[in-house]
Amino acid sequence: MSKKLKKKLLKIYKKTFRWLALILPKNKNLIVFESFLGKQYSCNPRAIYEFLRDHHSGYKMVWSVDKRCTEKFDKHGIPYVRRFSLEWLFTVTRAKYWVTNCRFPLWMTKSPKTIYVQTWHGTPLKKLGLDMEEVHMPGTNTNKYKRNFVRESGKWDVLISPNAYSTEIFKRAFLFGKKMIEAGYPRNDFLIHNNNTKKIAEIKKSCGLPMEKKVILYAPTWRDNQYYGKGRYKFDIQLDFAALKRELADEYIIIFRLHYLVAEHLDLSGYEGFMYDFSQHEDIRDLYLISDILVTDYSSVFFDFANLKRPMIFFVYDIEDYRDKLRGFYFDFEKEAPGPLVKTTDDLIHEIKSMKYQIDSNTLQAFYDKFCYLDKGNASERVVNEVFNVRPL
CATH class of the missing domain: 3.40.50.11820 (CDP-glycerol glycerophosphotransferase, N-terminal domain)
Structure with missing residues (x-):
């Protein structure tokens, strides 16, 4: 035609x-x-x-x-x-x-x-x-x-x-x-009703993930000015895969969930069994439930994940550009984010290792009270x- x-x-x-x-x-x-x-x-x-x-x-x-x-x-x-x-x-x-x-x-x-x-x-x-x-x-x-x-x-x-x-x-x-x-x-509602060990194990099994490993979910947003064309955005992952595997693979696996507008197809060759691409998984709600730690940037996913009151780390290597030139924020993100902000893979690894699932409960509770109080x-x-x-x- x-x-x-x-x-x-x-x-x-x-x-x-x-x-x-x-x-x-x-x-x-x-x-x-x-x-x-x-x-x-x-x-x-x-x-x-x-x-x-x-x-x-x-x-x-x-x-x-x-x-x-x-x-x-x-x-x-x-x-x-x-x-x-x-x-x-x-x-x-x-x-x-x-x-x-x-x-x-x-x-x-x-x-x-x-x-x-x-x-x-x-x-x-x-x-x-x-x-x-x-x-x-x-x-x-x-x-x-x-x-x-x-x-x-x-x-x-x-x-x-x-x-x-x-x-x-x-x-x-x-x-x-x-x-x-x-x-x-x-x-x-799904998170509130299904936050239990039985459901988490069921989802991990259905996803083919190792039951004994802790899960890190990496779910970044898209960048308005990085694109192939209308509705098709680029995303250049700034993580050092080799360093992550070397330092974390004994205890963790990492699952990736790229934004629905991102056109990239992840090449995880050589990292099988440690890194998994779940960008096409039907609903991120399953991934929230099975994740012990969320790593994100400026995506709204952290508002939902806060309902689980689990650790979050913000990998914001381009925060000055994103905050001052690209989009801008509605509140002081660096002050109010419910978790540490990092700019390098080394700093991310350090936060994961030092976190030991201890979170700043006061910061998280204040965040929860402002944004999640209606999620019952x-x-x-x-x-x-x-x-x-x-x-x-």
């Missing part, structure tokens, strides 16, 4: 979507879910889906899935439509509810009769939306990015917030003035009760 014909068909497809979205009657029991651009069965949409499935079976629930990622859904027997297919077109435009944790494409017209539930995907450390001073992402500029962000957030009918801190930021950064549900994050294991229920107007259990 020629480029010209593809462009023409895409234009027709988008126009058809807009037309159908406005004229088709909505199925009041039809809910479409999507997580991370259709790449995962995970996060807040998964938690809401599973709560509805288990407690309110009257809904028809369908996932929007990237055609390259359908295997995970087939494995679980989860109903889905391939993203941007003809079936997807007619399913999404008839749905009464859309539930997602990322932005939909701007061309997706939303009918006033459809309820768009935006769960978002993290408590913010780095600046978001209208709060960003400069945008360094490919295919856009600062003004265009902010204008498009507001166009999209204007379609949201409901926004989920994990805490009061996030509520204030979301209102301003997303220019959002509709229904905010400050309930904790539904995805963290019932966020999914609270969101479902408010959004779908069902009777509380």
Whole structure:
């Protein structure tokens, strides 16, 4: 098919979507879910889906899935439509509810009769939306990015917030003035209910990991200005693999979880049995549970991991550039981070060895009290009760 014909068909497809979205009657029991651009069965949409499935079976629930990622859904027997297919077109435009944790494409017209539930995907450390001073992402500029962000957030009918801190930021950064549900994050219900030795052993076994080794999870975020193209980001791992193996392999294994926007495929040749790439694992919640230590940088993963009250180390080799030029932070990260900040592999190894699972309980408790106080294991229920107007259990 020629480029010209593809462009023409895409234009027709988008126009058809807009037309159908406005004229088709909505199925009041039809809910479409999507997580991370259709790449995962995970996060807040998964938690809401599973709560509805288990407690309110009257809904028809369908996932929007990237055609390259359908295997995970087939494995679980989860109903889905391939993203941007003809079936997807007619399913999404008839749905009464859309539930997602990322932005939909701007061309997706939303009918006033459809309820768009935006769960978002993290408590913010780095600046978001209208709060960003400069945008360094490919295919856009600062003004265009902010204008498009507001166009999209204007379609949201409901926004989920994990805490009061996030509520204030979301209102301003997303220019959002509709229904905010400050309930904790539904995805963290899993951590609250499954933080026990039996479940941890079950997950480690299913992942093929050695049961006797302690687990270090390395889960960094992406860099806006390091990319191959729009939506495909580079990530140059700054760790010295040989030093890590030499110093830690007797006691630990390391599992990697790169951001969903990162296009890299890790080459761990020579480090088998010590390093594992779990970037494609369906849901990071499993990896949190089995990890004894989290190593991250500016990713929002540490807000969720804090619910487990386990050690965290922040590998921030580029903090000055990230803080002062790339994104900027909402609070004094160097002062309030719930764990030590390091810039080199040697310093990281030193912190792991000296930590001995002792954590600064005062710092962690203060952090927990500010950001995790709503995560009590019932966020999914609270969101479902408010959004779908069902009777509380």
